[in-house]
Amino acid sequence: MGKIVAVSNQKGGVGKTTTSVNLASGLVELGKRVCLVDIDYQANATTNLGVNRSNLKASSTDLFMNQVPVQDILIHVPKVEIDIIPAKFDLSNVEGALLSDDNKNYILANALEPIRDNYDYIIIDCPPSLGLITTNALIAADSVLIPVQCEFLAMDGLTQLLNTIRFIQNKKQYAERKLIIEGVLLTMLDTRSNIGYEVINEVKTYFREKVFKTIIPRNVKVAVSSSYGLPVTEFSPRSKASLGYKSLAKEVVENNE
Numbered sequence: 001m002g003k004i005v006a007v008s009n010q011k012g013g014v015g016k017t018t019t020s021v022n023l024a025s026g027l028v029e030l031g032k033r034v035c036l037v038d039i040d041y042q043a044n045a046t047t048n049l050g051v052n053r054s055n056l057k058a059s060s061t062d063l064f065m066n067q068v069p070v071q072d073i074l075i076h077v078p079k080v081e082i083d084i085i086p087a088k089f090d091l092s093n094v095e096g097a098l099l100s101d102d103n104k105n106y107i108l109a110n111a112l113e114p115i116r117d118n119y120d121y122i123i124i125d126c127p128p129s130l131g132l133i134t135t136n137a138l139i140a141a142d143s144v145l146i147p148v149q150c151e152f153l154a155m156d157g158l159t160q161l162l163n164t165i166r167f168i169q170n171k172k173q174y175a176e177r178k179l180i181i182e183g184v185l186l187t188m189l190d191t192r193s194n195i196g197y198e199v200i201n202e203v204k205t206y207f208r209e210k211v212f213k214t215i216i217p218r219n220v221k222v223a224v225s226s227s228y229g230l231p232v233t234e235f236s237p238r239s240k241a242s243l244g245y246k247s248l249a250k251e252v253v254e255n256n257e
């Protein structure tokens, strides 16, 4: 049964989408079958894989609002061998529309159940909030991967995220399911400044062995690759960011064997 990993941090711009897309691509290179789930209404993961949003028959919005089966939403992206549940901007309407739905926190978990066996990993790119959509992701997930940007105030807001994780861990206990921390990933390290290294120390002191050994460096190829609709691991395989994400994929696989 495939492992469901939610990539989450309610702070925007910390590398959630970049990590989701490139971890997915790195796992494919290691021979894993991977599905990427885009549940951020900004649809960056969808765009970063070069999927044209205007041609989509269905998106993650339909999964939440119209009970459309995931099999009818999934699209295969041949150039990277990833299946994706794409997102569209109208996903921003979901939180309001589902407020009074009793089952509102379990929609994603139920939707992914029928396809779990088809993959080794299902990676969920979460939105920058701790609202209903993120709750759905954390309930569906077996683990959460937390990207933390190597910048000033990096740890800000992490207490809130950890509280949310603890809350959901308790909720899931009854269903005899778990939510573990897959790891904390340090991203966008600028090797020329000291602040990044200070953040690394701070994060390691707090999270200890939960911090991935791999640290992703800041690298211009990341932005360039997404504008070409490709993961950096494909666009510029030898770039520092690509090597970082390939190493992360190895670490994730090793930790799960």
Ligand SMILES: Nc1ncnc2c1ncn2[C@@H]1O[C@H](COP(=O)(O)OP(=O)(O)O)[C@@H](O)[C@H]1O
Residues within 6 Å of the ligand: 011, 012, 013, 014, 015, 016, 017, 018, 019, 044, 128, 187, 188, 189, 216, 217, 218, 219, 220, 222, 223, 226, 241
């Ligand atoms: N390692 C990196 N080096 C340089 N730029 C990066 C790197 N990782 C992400 N970025 C850029 O930083 C911005 C935010 O990253 P993104 O993955 O979209 O974060 P989030 O999904 O958390 O909002 C994007 O413009 C992305 O291209």
Ligand SMILES: [Mg+2]
Residues within 6 Å of the ligand: 016, 017, 018, 040, 044, 126
């Ligand atoms: Mg994002």
